[in-house]
């Protein structure tokens with residue numbers, strides 16, 4: 034049984050992580066106002082509006098930058114989703130329950146990774 038103190042501590046960590054993930058995402062992505070929890074990577078626009086070879090090069094840089102941002106955005110978005118799910122479960126009093134086997138997630142595991150959704154056994158499978 035998880036103590037109230039432990040749950041409060043987990044909530045604090047999760048809230049902090051949520052803020053930090055949102056900050057990271059905000060720096061290069063925009064939250065989709067229609068779809069909660071969905072972020073769209075912004076296309077980097079730092080071209081100076083020039084023409085010719087340098088403009089072409091800048092455009093290629095932008096495409097490359099965008100391509101490196103996409104997977105990062107995806108992984109941050111997934112982490113943020115896990116953190117939000119964990120916070121929801123905390124509110125409902127269902128925190129620390131394995132999604133697969135409905136058993137308890139080990140306290141040590143929750144300490145190491147507060148947004149864990151599976152117990153160690155299910156994770157290993």
Ligand SMILES: [Zn+2]
Pocket residue numbers: 131132133134135136151152153154155156
């Ligand atoms: Zn499990």
